[in-house]
Amino acid sequence: MGNTVRRDDKEIKDPEGIREILKKGLVCHVAMVDDVKPYMVAMNYGFMDDNIYLHAAIEGRKIDILRKNPDVCFMVYTGNRLSTGPVACDDWTMKYRSVTGFGKATLIEDDKEKIPAMHIIMNQYTTKGPFEFSPGRVTQTIVIRIDITEMTGKVSGYPNE
Secondary structure, eight states: OOOOOSSGGGEEOOHHHHHHHHHHOSOEEEEEEETTEEEEEEEOOEEETTEEEEEEESSSHHHHHHHHOOEEEEEEEEEEEEEOOSSTTTTOEEEEEEEEEEEEEEEEOOHHHHHHHHHHHHHTTOSOOOOOOOHHHHHTEEEEEEEEEEEEEEEESSOOO
16 A cells, blocks of 8 residues: 555554545645645545546646646545643644555546546535536636555544554
8 A cells, every 4th residue: 555654553554444534535735846846735636446536727836737747745634633631742632544645646638538537526525416517617627636656544543443
């Protein structure tokens, strides 16, 4: 699945457990390399078949970067909750489940190919589909598919299932 995390007790070793986080998340943070500078954005996404799907305007900084360099790093997390207590650093911690990974971005520009991916993104947030997409909106949108090459899962403050 990927590299291990530094603390073995926090690593999610079950690939399905990692995929469950990706299925339940709401925001995907995507990091890219703009020549020599990092650039990161938070985006709505959909996850299916070990691919992450994102949508964006057909022009903009992230699209320009991805056309030059399709390598990305991503992170999704769920269950964020601050746990507090009387002693700083001992009793204070952030609970979460997270997935960090790497992949290659492919830009999907053909309108007919975009629509199935746009359904995957919508299905991340609701089961009320199928959906209709106006032709004008589809034309103004580009879909980014991240083919995941490696990913790791981490849990903190929750039982490691």
